[in-house]
Amino acid sequence: xxxxxxxxxxxxxxxxxxxxxxxxxxxxxxxxxxxxxxxxxxxxxxxxxxxxxxxxxxxxxxxxxxxxxxxxxxxx
Numbered sequence: 001x002x003x004x005x006x007x008x009x010x011x012x013x014x015x016x017x018x019x020x021x022x023x024x025x026x027x028x029x030x031x032x033x034x035x036x037x038x039x040x041x042x043x044x045x046x047x048x049x050x051x052x053x054x055x056x057x058x059x060x061x062x063x064x065x066x067x068x069x070x071x072x073x074x075x076x
Contacts, residue, residue, distance in 0.1 A: 007048065007055040010041050014059050 017038045020026055026034050042061045049055045 007045060007053065010045060011056060011059065014038055014041050018059070 017026075017034055021031070021034065039061060042059055045055045045058055046061075049058060
């Protein structure tokens with residue numbers, strides 16, 4: 001069997017991070033490191049998608065929220 005990671009594996013890791021953090025399994029002093037890894041995973045998937053790869057649905061990112069979650073600009 002070939003050794004490697006798939007985009008699905010990376011998405012699963014992001015989901016694991018999200019679930020464990022929502023359940024309080026990650027201590028406060030660990031949040032920066034865990035969040036940094038999560039954001040690197042998301043950035044990797046975004047880059048792959050921009051290169052035409054089929055990565056599935058991208059998870060939201062705290063540093064670069066999807067357009068539909070961005071606040072509406074005030075009309076001038």
